[in-house]
Amino acid sequence: MIQVSIEVNDKTVTAEVEPRLTLLDFIRDVAGLKGTHAGCEHGVCGACTVLVEGNAIRSCLVLAVQADEQEVISIEGVGGDLGRSGELSIVQDAFCEAHGLQCGYCTPGMVLAAEALLADTPNPTEGDVREAISGNICRCTGYVQIVEAVMLAADRLANRNYKSKPGQPYDQTLG
Numbered sequence: 001m002i003q004v005s006i007e008v009n010d011k012t013v014t015a016e017v018e019p020r021l022t023l024l025d026f027i028r029d030v031a032g033l034k035g036t037h038a039g040c041e042h043g044v045c046g047a048c049t050v051l052v053e054g055n056a057i058r059s060c061l062v063l064a065v066q067a068d069e070q071e072v073i074s075i076e077g078v079g080g081d082l083g084r085s086g087e088l089s090i091v092q093d094a095f096c097e098a099h100g101l102q103c104g105y106c107t108p109g110m111v112l113a114a115e116a117l118l119a120d121t122p123n124p125t126e127g128d129v130r131e132a133i134s135g136n137i138c139r140c141t142g143y144v145q146i147v148e149a150v151m152l153a154a155d156r157l158a159n160r161n162y163k164s165k166p167g168q169p170y171d172q173t174l175g
């Protein structure tokens with residue numbers, strides 16, 4: 001067993017783990033955060049995507065010991081105040097508004113892939129968005145509304161969809 005200490009959504013989680021434990025299982029079973037989904041568990045579907053040091057990675061392909069002393073953001077930490085405020089992030093809200101999900105199984109990974117894209121590329125083209133989510137499989141939506149959701153989030157983050165309410169992130173009444 002090896003002791004690891006991982007910062008998950010700004011909270012330090014320390015545990016003795018087997019060297020073979022994946023980061024995915026650490027997040028789900030040790031940290032107790034079930035929003036990171038297990039899909040294929042061999043790097044194909046993207047359902048397990050989280051941010052490690054700001055980079056979108058597949059947590060089923062990383063061992064927990066490799067993430068020792070690193071910062072991880074899971075879907076639970078994406079919303080306001082690292083998830084503590086209960087408010088959705090702009091990306092999450094755009095997914096709801098643009099109908100970017102159906103069953104929701106792929107959604108945590110899609111949202112985190114989008115968060116990573118928009119942190120690096122605030123004015124993405126649709127091609128950029130498609131490239132960023134190209135490793136995330138969705139069986140339900142056909143991807144079109146997911147792309148629309150990410151483009152909507154990009155607009156709002158750039159204040160292009162900023163109608164009123166200064167001090168608010170965006171006007172939720174906008175379509």
Ligand code: FES
Pocket residue numbers: 037038039040041042043044045046047048049058059060061
């Ligand atoms: S569960 Fe990790 S890529 Fe599918």
Ligand code: FES
Pocket residue numbers: 100101102103104105106107137138139140141
């Ligand atoms: S919303 Fe069902 S898999 Fe994407």
